[in-house]
Structures are given as structure tokens and as C-alpha cells.
Amino acid sequence: MPLDLQQLHDAVITGDNKVSHSITEQALEEGIDPLSLVNEYMMPAMDEVGRRFETNEYYVPELLLSARAMKASLGLIRPLLTACDVEPLGRVISGTVKGDLHDIGKNLVGSMLEGGGFEVFDLGTDVAPEQFVEAAKEHKAHIIALSALLTTTMPSMKLTVEAFIEDGTRDQVKIFIGGAPVTQEFADEIGADGYSKNAVDAVAQAKQWMAASA
Amino acid sequence: MLTRRDHLRKTLAHEGGGRLPMDFGSTAVTGVHASCVEQLREHYGLENRLVKICEPYQMLGEVEEDLAEVMGIDTVGVVPLNTLFGFPNENYKEFQTPWGQTVLVSEHFNTQVKPNGDVYIYPEGDMSVPPSGQMPSNGFFFDTIVRQPEIDEDNLDPEDNLEEFGLISEEDLEHYRVELDRLEGTDRAIVATLGGMAFGDIALVPAPFLKHPKGIRDIAEWYMSTAARQEYIHDVFSKQCDYALKNLEKLNEVLGERIDVVFLCGTDFGTQTSTFCSPQTFSELWAPYYRQVNDWIHRNTGWKTFKHSCGAVETFMEHFIDVGFDIINPVQCSASGMEPRQLKEKYGERLVFWGGGIDTQKTMPFGTPEEVREQVLERCEIFSRDGGFVFDSIHNLQALSPVENMVAMIDAVKEFNGEN
Numbered sequence: 158m159p160l161d162l163q164q165l166h167d168a169v170i171t172g173d174n175k176v177s178h179s180i181t182e183q184a185l186e187e188g189i190d191p192l193s194l195v196n197e198y199m200m201p202a203m204d205e206v207g208r209r210f211e212t213n214e215y216y217v218p219e220l221l222l223s224a225r226a227m228k229a230s231l232g233l234i235r236p237l238l239t240a241c242d243v244e245p246l247g248r249v250i251s252g253t254v255k256g257d258l259h260d261i262g263k264n265l266v267g268s269m270l271e272g273g274g275f276e277v278f279d280l281g282t283d284v285a286p287e288q289f290v291e292a293a294k295e296h297k298a299h300i301i302a303l304s305a306l307l308t309t310t311m312p313s314m315k316l317t318v319e320a321f322i323e324d325g326t327r328d329q330v331k332i333f334i335g336g337a338p339v340t341q342e343f344a345d346e347i348g349a350d351g352y353s354k355n356a357v358d359a360v361a362q363a364k365q366w367m368a369a370s371a
Numbered sequence: 372m373l374t375r376r377d378h379l380r381k382t383l384a385h386e387g388g389g390r391l392p393m394d395f396g397s398t399a400v401t402g403v404h405a406s407c408v409e410q411l412r413e414h415y416g417l418e419n420r421l422v423k424i425c426e427p428y429q430m431l432g433e434v435e436e437d438l439a440e441v442m443g444i445d446t447v448g449v450v451p452l453n454t455l456f457g458f459p460n461e462n463y464k465e466f467q468t469p470w471g472q473t474v475l476v477s478e479h480f481n482t483q484v485k486p487n488g489d490v491y492i493y494p495e496g497d498m499s500v501p502p503s504g505q506m507p508s509n510g511f512f513f514d515t516i517v518r519q520p521e522i523d524e525d526n527l528d529p530e531d532n533l534e535e536f537g538l539i540s541e542e543d544l545e546h547y548r549v550e551l552d553r554l555e556g557t558d559r560a561i562v563a564t565l566g567g568m569a570f571g572d573i574a575l576v577p578a579p580f581l582k583h584p585k586g587i588r589d590i591a592e593w594y595m596s597t598a599a600r601q602e603y604i605h606d607v608f609s610k611q612c613d614y615a616l617k618n619l620e621k622l623n624e625v626l627g628e629r630i631d632v633v634f635l636c637g638t639d640f641g642t643q644t645s646t647f648c649s650p651q652t653f654s655e656l657w658a659p660y661y662r663q664v665n666d667w668i669h670r671n672t673g674w675k676t677f678k679h680s681c682g683a684v685e686t687f688m689e690h691f692i693d694v695g696f697d698i699i700n701p702v703q704c705s706a707s708g709m710e711p712r713q714l715k716e717k718y719g720e721r722l723v724f725w726g727g728g729i730d731t732q733k734t735m736p737f738g739t740p741e742e743v744r745e746q747v748l749e750r751c752e753i754f755s756r757d758g759g760f761v762f763d764s765i766h767n768l769q770a771l772s773p774v775e776n777m778v779a780m781i782d783a784v785k786e787f788n789g790e791n
Binding site: 219 | 489505507508509510511514590591594595596597598599642643644645646647648649731732733736737769770771
């Protein structure tokens with residue numbers, strides 16, 4: 158079947174992971190530059206997904222479907238980009254903080270950041286402050302994305318910021334926080350660099366930081 | 372003299388001028404964390420005894436009669452026989468929580484504590500199967516462990532998501548009879564939680580009460596299914612609704628006029644800033660089933676129906692009214708679009724607000740007692756005009772709520788009622 162790369166773009170928007178995978182597979186077999194698949198089809202698709210979310214055309218289920226379709230494609234592409242030493246827009250360490258097991262929001266933020274050209278190292282849930290610090294050093298991260306859904310685990314965000322200060326690496330990263338009970342006010346109070354109210358906002362914030370540091 | 376139940380009935384009928392009723396402890400969404408129950412008991416100088424865990428998933432403590440009296444609570448709950456982990460609360464034993472409180476739990480509350488202090492709990496108390504709940508070492512309640520079998524897209528069977536639904540057993544009906552007999556003579560309004568009537572409640576989809584759940588049990592997978600597998604969801608809801616309607620007939624024979632409110636469904640449609648689906652999807656996917664259940668109840672009983680939905684659900688309020696719900700909880704005013712005055716103005720004549728009394732994301736945990744008092748008085752003023760309001764915190768009183776703030780809340784409601 159003749160390759161139609163627009164289908165990759167559309168499959169990410171409609172959340173069709175089978176099509177996104179098969180088109181990507183075919184494209185790579187035919188020698189299409191993997192970076193062009195990301196930059197010309199997947200990133201614009203995720204931008205459109207973000208726009209539809211912001212305008213209440215898409216909701217969490219549609220975001221999840223699109224993220225899955227994008228990941229199905231990225232799963233094939235990423236090893237090739239790594240092999241060619243292609244630099245991402247930025248490197249992000251993400252995780253849900255200590256004591257908290259909720260991950261849907263964090264996963265969505267991670268997916269949208271990947272769709273936005275970032276490389277995301279997801280530490281999972283119940284992540285201790287020192288784990289964030291070590292991962293940041295290991296992966297030479299630019300950004301730390303902390304998630305918490307509970308008022309009882311918000312203090313872990315403050316402890317994580319403090320862990321970076323204690324380690325002497327606070328000024329090497331930007332830390333932003335998110336989650337239902339989290340506010341800009343709380344971010345300011347604990348010394349985080351930013352707060353994002355949703356996954357789309359997180360990408361915009363991250364891109365702004367990377368542009369400012371270029 | 373009007374009883375507590377009378378006052379509740381007045382407000383449910385949207386009649387103003389009466390005493391503002393308060394609920395804590397009647398349901399799993401208007402409860403009090405066990406640590407808070409202990410602190411309140413100590414504050415009020417009540418008999419020093421261990422708190423019983425009535426709802427193990429969220430580690431809610433039983434609000435016993437002496438505490439309910441002191442707090443001024445106007446409700447009491449009857450709940451299904453089995454808890455969210457699939458076992459009944461019976462033959463209590465002691466349990467040391469990760470936060471250091473000794474509580475009483477069901478004999479079936481069987482756990483394993485890992486070397487890092489995380490606690491795992493088992494469905495039906497059966498430790499021979501994988502655990503279904505996990506509490507981190509510095510946590511205060513359990514989260515579901517998702518046990519999702521591999522999905523064969525071409526062979527999905529809605530029956531796999533119906534294992535937990537069926538015709539109500541004689542054992543379950545007898546449980547409700549016994550509970551009502553226990554409450555004979557109470558002057559409080561009885562709120563009954565009816566099982567099997569929550570359509571797609573994400574706390575129940577992963578089935579922490581089943582030993583080997585089948586079907587779609589992963590949280591993200593379920594949410595995606597509401598967009599991409601709507602026929603499947605319809606098949607599940609349709610069959611579930613059939614069971615619900617048959618069970619309502621039996622339940623009505625037992626519960627009859629002794630109860631006033633039925634808590635039907637805890638499906639959350641809101642996030643902090645938006646909703647989990649469009650109002651149109653709600654109308655297509657959920658409304659037909661909600662309408663059938665509400666219609667049956669309103670045709671055959673005098674019960675008021677209670678819908679729980681966290682989050683920014685202002686855009687869904689007309690739909691909740693349209694499908695027949697009488698009561699909305701928890702009224703999360705901290706979410707987008709949920710401004711109290713506007714909610715009361717637009718929906719106050721047609722919906723009872725059960726909740727909304729104090730913000731549990733910010734004011735209760737992190738505010739001062741005076742800030743709590745001010746917010747409680749303001750919310751009481753706004754929501755209680757012309758009835759249609761039952762005071763409760765926005766969802767359960769969470770762990771780490773300062774006792775002085777909880778007491779400030781209770782005192783403020785009494786102050787509003789002229790009872791100080």
C-alpha cells in the first residue's frame with residue numbers, strides 16, 4: 158500500500174494506535190527520516206490534540222487515546238534517534254511524589270511532553286526526593302515534573318525541592334509541579350519554578366523554559 | 372418538636388427556615404478519616420476506645436453515636452454487606468496503621484507489610500491471590516492495584532465486566548433488615564448506600580473486591596473505552612441496569628419508608644478544571660441508565676436520590692437534574708466553574724447540595740480556624756437559603772486535617788444554627 162504519512166498525523170489525532178504503529182513501521186522500512194516523522198507529523202498532531210483539549214472538544218479519554226497512538230509510533234522511532242545522537246528539545250524527569258500512587262495526570266503530561274519533542278524519564282509513582290535528584294544527574298535533565306493528587310502528599314513536593322537544594326544542583330534544573338490540589342500559590346511557597354494546570358499547559362511552560370535557556 | 376429526620380426532610384423538600392442539617396459518616400463519600408475520628412473523640416473528651424474502620428479502602432472511621440451527638444450530626448448510614456475489598460465488617464481485630472494509630476478492622480482485613488513499610492490488602496481477605504490494594508508507608512489510605520488481564524480486542528466480552536453485578540442475595544437483604552432494626556428508634560435520617568447502581572465508578576471498575584477480575588479493569592483503559600468502546604460500555608451498563616431495577620423492588624420491600632436518601636452512584640465526571648467527557652457523551656452513555664433507575668425510585672418510593680461527582684461539573688448539573696437526581700455531592704467549589712452563589716442561583720431550586728461546606732483541598736488542611744469558620748458561615752449562608760442544603764465537608768474529612776480546624780467547622784455550623 159502506498160505510504161501516506163498524513164495517516165500518521167491523523168491516527169495520532171484520532172487515537173488509532175494500530176494505524177500509527179503500522180504507518181510508522183512502513184515509513185521506517187522505506188527509509189523515511191525518523192526525525193521528520195516526529196517533527197512534521199507527530200508533533201503537529203499533538204499540538205492539535207492539545208488545542209482540542211483546551212477548547213473542550215477533547216477530554217481525558219481522547220488525550221489518553223492520542224497519547225497511546227503517539228507512543229506506539231515513538232516506540233519504533235526513539236531507538237533510531239538515540240542511535241543517531243539526536244538531541245531532544247529537553248530532558249525531563251517526571252514522577253508522582255512520595256506517598257502518592259496516582260499516575261494518570263503524570264502519564265498524560267509525560268506523553269504530551271514527548272509529543273512536544275522532549276525526552277521524558279518517568280520514575281513512576283511514590284518517588285522519593287533523592288530518586289529525583291539522582292535521576293536528574295544521571296540523565297542530565299533540564300526539567301523536573303512533580304505530580305501529586307493528595308493534600309497529604311503535597312509536602313513531598315517541598316521535600317523534593319529541598320533535596321535539590323541540599324544536593325547543590327537546584328540551579329541546574331527547572332522544577333514544575335501539578336496535580337488537582339496544587340496551585341501556583343503553593344508552587345511559589347515551596348520554591349518551585351512553575352505550576353501547570355494541565356498537560357497542555359505543561360508543554361507550553363517547558364518549551365518556554367527551553368527557549369529562554371537557549 | 373421536629374426531629375433531626377424532620378429537619379433533613381424539610382431541606383430535601385427545599386423548605387427554608389429550619390435547622391441546617393449536617394452529615395458526617397453516613398456514606399463513604401461523607402466520611403471521616405480514622406485519624407480524624409480519633410482526634411475528635413479525644414478533643415471532646417469521649418470514652419477512649421479504638422476507632423473502628425467502617426470503610427477500609429479510604430480508612431474511614433466509624434462515627435459512633437456519642438461523637439455524632441457531640442458534633443450535631445443529623446444522619447446515619449446503612450451500607451451494603453461487603454466493603455470495597457469484598458469482605459464484611461465483622462469480628463474486629465486490632466491493626467497498627469502506617470501512621471501509628473491502632474484501629475479495629477474486620478477479621479477479613481488481611482494485609483502484608485513489605486520491608487519498606489508499604490501495606491498490601493487482599494480481596495475477600497484471601498491472601499492466596501494477588502493483593503488488590505496498596506497503602507504506601509507514608510500514606511493514609513489504600514489505592515487500588517490494577518489487575519488488568521491482557522485485552523483481546525476481538526473477543527471482548529461485556530460479561531467480564533458484569534461479574535460483580537447480579538440479583539441481590541437474601542444474605543444482602545437480611546443485612547439491610549438487621550441494620551434497620553439496629554437503628555430502630557433513631558431520630559436521625561437514614562441514608563442507604565445501594566450497591567450495584569454505580570455506572571462506571573472508577574473506584575469500582577478495577578474491582579478491588581474481586582479475586583480475579585476480568586474484562587476492562589485498568590483505569591486509563593476504562594476511560595479510553597468511554598470514547599472508543601462505547602458499544603461495549605452500553606452492553607455493560609444495560610445489563611447492570613436490568614439487575615438494578617430488579618434489585619430495587621426487593622430493596623424497597625426491606626427499606627421502605629424507613630429511609631429518606633439513597634446513595635446510588637459515585638462516578639466522578641469532573642476533574643479539577645474540566646470534565647472526563649462531554650455533556651453529549653454523558654447524555655448518550657450514562658443518561659439512559661440513570662434515568663431508568665431514578666424514574667423507578669421516584670415512581671415507587673419516597674426516597675431522594677444522591678449522586679456523587681467530584682470536580683468541575685457545573686456543565687453537567689442540568690443533566691443530573693434531567694436524569695432525575697435529587698441531590699448532588701460533594702459540590703467541589705474549589706474546582707473550575709463551581710462558584711457557590713452561581714450554583715445556588717442556577718440549580719438551587721432543583722438540586723439539593725449535600726457538601727460544599729468547607730474546602731478540603733486548601734482551607735481545612737492548611738487554613739486557620741478563623742478562615743475555616745468564615746468559609747463555613749459563608750457557605751451555610753449561600754447554600755441554605757430556601758432549604759436544599761445538607762452541610763458536609765467537600766468529600767471526606769481527610770487525614771492531617773488539624774483538629775482545631777475540624778472543631779472550628781463544627782462550631783461554625785452550630786453558630787449558624789444558633790446553637791452555640
